[in-house]
Each structure stands twice: as structure tokens, then as C-alpha cells.
Amino acid sequence: MDFTLKIWRQENRKAKGRFETYKISNISPDCSFLEMLDILNESLVDKLSHPICFDHDCREGICGMCGLYINGHPHGPDSAVTTCQLHMRKFSDGETITIEPWRAKPFPIIRDLIVDRTALDKIIQEGGYVSATTGGVPDGNAILISKHKADEAMDSASCIGCGACVAACKNASAMLFVSAKVSQLALLPQGKPEAAIRVQNMVAKMDDLGFGNCTNTYACEAECPKQIKRSNIARMNREFICAKVASEESTKR
Template sequence: MKFKLKIWRQKNNQDKGGFKTYDLDGVSSDMSFLEMIDVLNEQLIDKDEDPVHFDHDCREGICGMCSMYINGEPHGPLRGVTTCQLHMRSFSDGETITIEPWRAKAFPVIKDLAVDRSAFDRVIQAGGYISVNTGGTPDANEIPIPKTVADEAFDSATCIGCGACVAACKNASAMLFVSAKISQLSMLPQGQVERDERAEKMVAQMDAEGFGACTNTGACSAECPKGIDLSNIARMNREYLGAKLSSGK
């Protein structure tokens, strides 16, 4: 297969950056998208050109590190997969593929297609945990949890923190990410103790990072490689407003 690749190149955070177009031939349909970029990079290195920098690690769709905005969609045209799981058979021969970094104020570009997503870490640090120290916990089976509840909490917990929701959202809102964690912990009995405080703090941090607001377009959920449902955002709204109305502070 043959492609014309229009890729965002930006030397560093200060650089203005711009698109550069590359022709790539001899691509196998069995290649993953990142392997296709690998091939391009080998050719660039061969020509003494700086290879395209992009974030990637596990290449099996679970670490959440890969992050490319491909032909107008985060992680490309296929639903339910990350860029590393996207294969070239999903594209047609001769196609022009536009590749951009995630775009958000809270995700500054580091180089080329790699962006800084530490804002997500800071949101989790604001309260995305249950405060238990190691040891001294009750026997695991002392907390029975209805299977349906556990399963629903699991659905929220599958978020990989890739940031596709932010990238897809026209407002660069992080609500799907934040709500997935708030939902998971608010559903489980273990998470009840800090439930109100958690919702208030995580939302405050989310806002402080400069993410946009939700317009309920559903783009985040549609593009989420793990299919995190929009109902998480509704739950977060409930949790947050409930906490604000009822908490002691």
C-alpha cells in the first residue's frame, strides 16, 4: 500500500510547528499504524532527517500512551481501539492521512505528536483514590459487592487515561476521564467515605487545568477506545452537585 502522510512537525514546545508531507510506499495492510510510522522513521533516519516523535509504549491498547489525531479523529477511524491497535487495512491505498497531536491547552505539545498529559495525573492526585494505607485492611470478602455494581464500576475503571476524550471534544473537556474515576469509586462501597470530597476536589482540579466544559455532544464516548459511557458524566454531575449542596464546607 501507498500513502501520503501529512504530519504535524514541531521541534519543541516553543516552536510554532507546521505540517510536513511525506510519501510512503510499501506499507503492508497487516502493519499497525505505529509500525507504519516506524517504517517512515527508518526512512527519515536514512535521509538524516529527524524521525517523527510520538508517544507509544505497550502497543497492545492498554497503556494509553499512544495519542494521534488521525484524519480528524483521535486514534483514527476505527471504534474501540487505540492507535497502536489500528491497522493499515482500515485505510485505502493511496489515501492521504493527516496526523496531528492531541490539541488542548491542558495538553501542551512536547514535540511533533507527543503531548504532555500530566494534567490527568494531577486530577487523579486531587482525589482519584481511596485513602487506605498498606496493611490493616479487612479480608477482601468482608465487603460483598453485588456483581452488577462491581461490573458497572469495572466498566468505568477500564479507562486508560489516553486523553482521546479531550482530543475529540470540541471544547477539549476532560469530563469523561474525570467522571470515569469518580464513577468507579462512587459506586463501590469502599469509595463512600470520601465520595463528596473526591467529587469536589477532582472537578476543581479539572477546571484549574484549563479543560473546557461539557456540551454533551457524546464525541468523547464515541471516540473512547474503551467505550466509557456518557452516563459517567451524568453521574459525576450528580456527585458534584450533590456534594456541593450537602457537604459540610
């Protein structure tokens, strides 16, 4: 298969970016999207130019490191996959493909298609955990959790932190990401003691870092490679309101 690629190039955070056009031919339909970029990069190195920088690691859809905005969609046209799981057979021969980085104020561009997503870690650091230190915990079966609740928590916990939800959102909202963590821990008995503090602190940090409000259009859900449900956002809103109204606890730790 042959393709024309329009790719965003930007030297560093401060430099001005631009699209550059590349032609690539003889690509197998079984080639993954990132392998196609590997082939392009190898040809660029052959020509002594700087290869296109993009984040990637596990290449099996679980680490959340890769993330390209392809033809206007985070992770491209296929559903429920990350960029590394996208294959060229999903495109038509001769197609022009536009490749951009995630675009959101809290994700500054580091180089080309690589963005800085440490803002997501900063939100987790505000309370996306149970404050259990190592040792002195009860037996695993001392805490009973219904299968239904455990499965529901697992669904929320399967977020890979790639940031596609932020990239998909017109407001660059991180609500789906934050609500997935809030939900996982609110559903489980282990997370209950800190639930009210957690949701308030995480939401405050999210706002503080410049992520926008929910648009209620659910583009995040539609583009999420792990199919995290928007009902998480509803649960987080409920948790947040209850915490604000009913909680007498301070949000200070």
C-alpha cells in the first residue's frame, strides 16, 4: 500500500511547529501504524535527517505511552485500540493521513508528536490511591467484595492513562481519566474512608492544571481505547457534590 503522510514537526517546546509531507510506499496491510512510522524513520535516517519523534513502548495496547491524533481521531479510525494496535489495513491504498500530537494546554509538546503528560500523574498524586503503607494489612479475604462491584471497579481501573480523552475533548477536559480512578476507589470498601477527600482534591488539581470542564458530548468515551464509560463521570459528579455538601472532613491531609 502507498500513503501520503502529513506529519506535525516541532523541534522543542518553544519552537514553531509545521506540517511536513512524506510519501511512503510498499507498506504491507498487516503492518502496524507505528511499524509504518518505523519504516519511514529508517528512510529518514538513511537520508541523514532527523527521524520523527513519537512516544511508544509496549506496542500491545496496555502501557498508554503511544498516542497519535490521526485524521482527527485520537488513536486513529479503528475503535477500542491504541495507536500501536492500529493496522494499515484500516486505511485505503493511496490515502493521505494526517498525524498530529495530542493538543491540549496541559500537555505541552516536547518534540514532534511527543507531549508532556505528567499533569495526569500530578492529579493521581493528589489522592488517586488508598493510603495504605506496606505491611500491617488484613488478609485479602477479610474484605469481602461482591463480584459485581469488583468487576465494575476493574472496568474503571482498566484506564491506561494515555490522555486520548483529553485530546478528544474540545475543552481538553480530563474528567474521564479522573473519574475512572475516583470510581474504582469509590466502588471498593478499601477506598471509602478517603473517598470524600480524594474526589475534592483530585478535581481541584485537575482544574488547577488547566484542564477544562466537561462538554457533555462524550467524545472522550467514543475515543477511549479501553472503552471507559461516561457513567464514571456521573459517579464522580455525585461523589463530588456529596463530599462538598455532606462531608465535614477537611480536604487537608
